[in-house]
Amino acid sequence: MLSKIRTLALRGIDGFDVSAEVDIAAGLPSYSVVGLPDAAVKESKDRVIAAVRNSGFDFPSKRITVNLSPAERKKSGTHFDLPIALGVLAASGGIEKAALKKLEQLVFIGELALDGSLRPVAGVLPMLVSLEKTAVEAVIVPQGNAREAAASGLTCLHAASLKEVADYINGAGSLKPCEADAAPRAESSLGDFSEVKNQVFAKRALEIAAAGFHNVIMVGPPGAGKSMLARRFGGLLPDLSFEEKLETTKIYSASGLVKGSRLISERPFREPHHTISDAALIGGGSNPRPGEVSLAHNGVLFLDEFTEFSRAAIESLREPLEAWKVTVSRVKETVVYPARFLLVAAMNPCPCGYLGHPTKECACTPLQVHKYRAKVSGPLLDRIDLHIQLSAIKYADWEAIPKGEDSRAIAIRARKAIDIQRERFSVSKTRANAFMGVSEIRKYCRVPEGASSVLEMAMNKLGFSARSLDKILKISRTIADLEGAADISREHVIEAVQYRVLDRASELAGLR
C-alpha cells in the first residue's frame, strides 16, 4: 500500500514543501529511505520502528520504501520522523481508511523518541513561514515548538506523542492549538547609555552611526569603555519592525537557538571571540548553518580586539557589509543568509594597549605599533565610516563628570534621521546615508560655500585623502539629518572631520 504525508524541509533559512511517500510491498523485510537524506534522516528508521511499536501499533515486516520528494533536493534534520511514522501507519492500516482524506490536509513536523513521544526540532518558524498554504487545515508540531509555531500565524496544533497524533487523525482524540506567548517585552538586558561616563565624542559618534547606518571602529586603551559602549549601542537603534522580528527569529530558529518562545524582539548583539574561524563568522559547514554575521542580522556585530581576528575572517566580512547577505557555496548546495548588521569594531592603540594612557607606560616599539595599526588598513577599513578615539580617564576626574543622556532620547533623534533618509532614498536602492554611491554623494551632500575651505584644510593640513573626503561628506549628511537640516553646513563638516581619526597620516602610522 502507498501513502503520502505532507511535511517541510529547510534550506538556509527558507523552507520548502516535502511529501513523505511510504510504500509497503510484499517481499523480504527491508526499510530504505531515498530522496537525498542525510545521516540524521537515515537514522529515522530505527526511531520510527521503535516509536511505532512502543505506541501500540504493529510495525509491518514487509519491504518498506520511504521517498522524500522533491527527490533531488538535500534533506537534513530529524523532523521527518513523525511524517514517516504516520506514512507507515497510513500504509499499514494504523490509520483508518476514513481518516485518510483528513490526513491530506495536515502538515507534520517532529522528532520521535523511542517511546513514541515527540521532541522539539530546530527551524520550525522558518519552515512554517514558507509553507505553501494550499489546502492546509493545520500544522502539527511537537509540544516543545508550540509557542514558536504560533508566531507564524498559521493554525497549528501541538502534540506530545505519536499516539496522540494518530488518535487525533482517527477522530479518537483532540489536539490543543498553539498559542502565542503574551509576555511583555523585557527591558534591554545590555544596559543604558547614561551609564557610560564621559566619552562624549564616542557617544555622539555612535549616535551618528545609529542614525546613518555607518559602521564604527573604536580605538582606545583597555578600560576606556569600548565594550561598554558597544553593548549599549543596540539601544540607540529603533525598535524592530514585525518583518524584522520574523527575519531574525527565522535565522535563530534555523540555528536551533530559539528557546521555545515567541518572536525575538530585541536587536541581536553578537560578540564573537577573535579566534573565530571564517566559516563560523559568515556561516558554512558541510550542512550550512548561519554564521555570526547572520545571527547579528538587524542588530550589532561587535568585534573586540579587531586586529587579532584572522585575515580570512576579516576579509570574509566584505560581502555582508556590501550586499547585506552572505552566500555560502558548498559542493552540494548554495545557501543565502541575510546579514544586515552594523559593525562595531574595537582595537587597542598598540599591542600592549597603553599608548597614550595617562598613568601606564606603553612597552611597544614604534615598529610594533606601526605593524599593529597597519593590520586594519585596507579594503575593510574602507567600509567603516566612523573612527572613534577613546581615552582612559584619571580617577580624580571621575566624580566631576556629569551623567549623560539616556538611550531612549538618543534613539528618538536617530529615528527621525532614519525617517528623513527613508524619504530621500524612496526611489533608489540605497538604504541609508552610509550606502550612498559617488553620484548620490554629489547629489545629496552639496557643500556650502564656506565649507569647501574646511575640506581643503582637512586635506592639506591633516593629511586626509580624497577618498576620505567622501566619507566625511556622508557623515556630514547624517549629522545634518540628525538636526533635521536640509543642507549641510560648515559646522556639520567640521564635526564630521573629528570622526575620521584613522585617516590622518600620522595616526594610521602611529608615529611621525
Added chain:
Amino acid sequence: MSVSVDEEKLARVRINSFSCLRSDWALRLIELYGGAREILSKTPAELSADGGLGIETAERFVRETRAFDPAKELDLVLKAGARALTALDPDYPELLKDIYDPPLVLYVKGRFSTAAPAVGVVGTRKATSYGLRTAARLACELCGAGVTVASGLARGIDTAAHQASLKAGGITWAVIGTGLNVCYPRENTRLAAEIVEKGGAIFSEFPMGAGALPVSFPRRNRVISGLSRAVVIVEGDFKSGALITARAALEQGREVLAVPGQVDCPVARGPNYLIKNGAAPVEDALDIISSFPPEAMFGLKTSALSKPEGGGSAGILKTLSEDANAVWVAVKDSSEGLCADEVVLKLSMAGKPGASAWSVQRAGAALFELETAELIALRSGKYSRAV
C-alpha cells in the same frame, strides 16, 4: 697611476663588502700591507698572523671578498644615481677623514657640499611631542642660518628634523644604516627622495642591498657625528642610539649639546645625563652655532636667529576665535596632551556657571581651528601643542 687608483678603489669596495670587518681594522690592514689590493692577495693564515684577525673571520673574509664583484656593485651604484667615494677621491668629506675610523667606502646619493657646516640633530624614535616640536624648531632655525642638518632618517626625532629642514628650504643630510637602495623605515621612502630632490644627500657606508641589521645603526651614528661640527641630542633614554652618537661625537672631538627635558620623563634621561656631565644645554640654534670654531661660523646668517620675544605663535593667536583661544590655553598647559573628551571636561569645569556649555560640536570646531592653524597636533589620540 690612474689605473692603479681605480684598482685600489675597486679593492676597497671589495673589502668594504665584508661587513664583519669594521673600517678601523680594514684601515690598519691597508696601512700594514701598503694598499687594499695587497690585502686581497693574502691567505687567511697570513691575515690572521699579521692583522690579528681570528682565523675563522680571516677565512670568511677571503672567501666572501673573492666572491664579490666590485664592478657589478659600482654598476648598481650608478644605476641608483649615486656615487661610491673612498678616501682617495677628492670629494670625500675632509671632516669625516679626520675621525679614527672613517668609512672605507662612503656611498652618496645626491649633490653635497661641505662648504656649510653641518649639525647632527638626533634623538629617539619614541619621541614625545615636546621632543618632536623642539627638533623641528631647531632644524628650522639651523637651516635659516645656513647650516646643514644631519640626521639618521629614523622615525621620531630624526624624521622631524629632516622634515622641518625641508620645509624651511634648507639642506639636510641623512646617514642611513642600510644600503643606499634599501629604505628603512619604509614609510620614509618619500622623505628620502625629497631630501635628494631638494639638494640634500643620503650617505651610507654599507654595500648596496645591505638590509637593516641591529649592528649597523650604532656604526652609522659615528658617521652622523663625523660629518658634523656639533651634535645635538634632543631626546633619548640611556640605551638609545642618540647616546651612542653623543659618545662617538666626543671621541671624534665634536661639540656635544643636549636639549634639557623634564626630569621624570624617560626619554629626557639621556640629554639630562649629558648636561650633567658637561654638555651644553640647547634652547635655540644660536646656542649650537656659538659652539662652532670661528672658521666654521664664517658666512652663517646668524642675524636671522635674533627673533622678537614671544615666539611666532602670538600673531596667529590674535586671529583665532575666542573658543579656539580657550582650548589653546587648556592644551598648551598640559604636559602630556589632552584627548578630545578631556578638553570638553576641562573647559566645562573651568567655565563660569551660566556660561554656555561646551558641547562636542563646539569643542570639535575649536580643535579643528587650532589644528589647521598648526598650533596643536593629534598624536596617539591626544592633542598637544605643535609649536
